[in-house]
Amino acid sequence: MVDSLCPTPSGSSAQSHADRVLLNLGRRLQAQGYRFITPTPLTHQRVMARWDNAPASDTRGIFGWSRPFDAEVFEAAERQELQQAEIIVKTHGRWRSRVRWSNLGPLLLAHSAFPTEAADAVFFGPDTYRFASVIEESLRQRFAPIRRAVDIGCGSGAGALLVARARPDAEVLAVDINPKALRMSAVNAELANAPNVSVYHSDVLDGVDGRFDLILANPPYMKDSQQRSYRHGGGELGEALSLRILREALPRLERDGTLLLYTGVAMVDGRDLFLESARALLSSDAFGWTYHELDPDVFGEELEKPGYERVERIAAVALSVTRLS
Structure with a gap:
């Protein structure tokens, strides 16, 4: 996805050829009834070990489990198209997908393939499913209108899409510092038929104006020695970005506006x-x-890694803040 890694103007809906190829792939997978639920990295490793690097022969193996596959799996023309878009690459004599597709309820979402080792990897996993549950519960309980919402550090755009589909009249912004995340969010929004989602390059809320009725955030919260943006939360134990989001989001809430912050x-x-x-x-x-x-x-x-010697456990938490006046 070489074209897809290039930044686009804020709010742009323009698609590169590689993005269109990715979108068409998603549509084909949807039509075929593709389903895949993403587990934790450790579970993924354990399941992968059962196959001992044997090649995949179906779409779940290729685009879900990120297994290697042989050229014959795709017709020559389709394989060439996917290769030119750098959705698939050839390594060590076999092919692999650089993109993974996962389901979240009715949504099908593109994100980075396993293992997510690159600094600009687009995360999706069990945290996303927990975050989605927090969002859906909040939407069920909310009676105040949502005219404008923003998903900070949107990644695959999962949070933004849940709000956009539940509140089709709302203006929903998906913001991230990672150009690859913005491209995938835009593709995922079109695949989900969510025209009320716009993507913007923004460091937290620095790149967007105005106030919001709903602010979502599922930031990275690990202490990552490589400081990869999708994992590293900063601070002593990964808490810095979550606290920054809280601090900067509060003055951007409308009256009756809510911040939903899911973190670890x-x-x-x-x-x-x-x-x-x-x-x-x-x-x-x-x-x-x-x-x-x-x-x-x-x-x-x-907890086995340097810097976590004093940590007893890492807990997933949800903070909901509403402006009362």
Whole structure:
């Protein structure tokens, strides 16, 4: 997807040839009834080990499990088209997809293939499914209108698309610092028939104007030694970006507007250091908020890495903040 990695003007709907090839691939997979639910990286590794690098022969193996495949799987013309768009590449005598397709309810979403090692990888996984549940529950309980919404660090655009489909009259912005994420979000929005989604290059909310009735964020929260943008949250234990989003989103909320922040928290000596810092930002009577621990233990393998020596567990949490006045 060489063309797809190039930045586009903010809000542009222009598509490169590579994006159109990716969109057409998604449409073919939809028509074929393709289904794939993305597991954790460790589960993926364990399942992959069963095949011992044997080639895939179906679309779930190629575009879900990111398995290698032989040239004969595709007709020559289709293989050439996918290769020219750099959706598939040849390595060590076999072909692999650089793109993965996953389902989220009725949505089919393109994101980066496994393993997500590149600095500009577009993430999708169990965190996305938990984030989606938080969004859907909030939308069910919300009676105030949503005229304008934004998904910060949109990645595949999953959050933005859930809101756009549930509130088709809303203007929904999908923003990210990663050009590849913006391209995939735009393709996914067209595949989902969500014309009310626009993509913008923005560092948190720096690149967009105005206030919002709903602000979504599912930021990276790991302490990543390589500082890859899709994983690294910054700060001592990955909390910095989540706190920055909270700090910068609050003044951008309309009255009755809500921030939904899904993140992960490194627990140290029984203390939630993120919540302790967040309380200081939420002391004003102008805001009401709730905080829930959704999963007490995620990505336990990270505790073996440098920097996590004092961490007991990493918890998935959801913070909902509403401007009252």
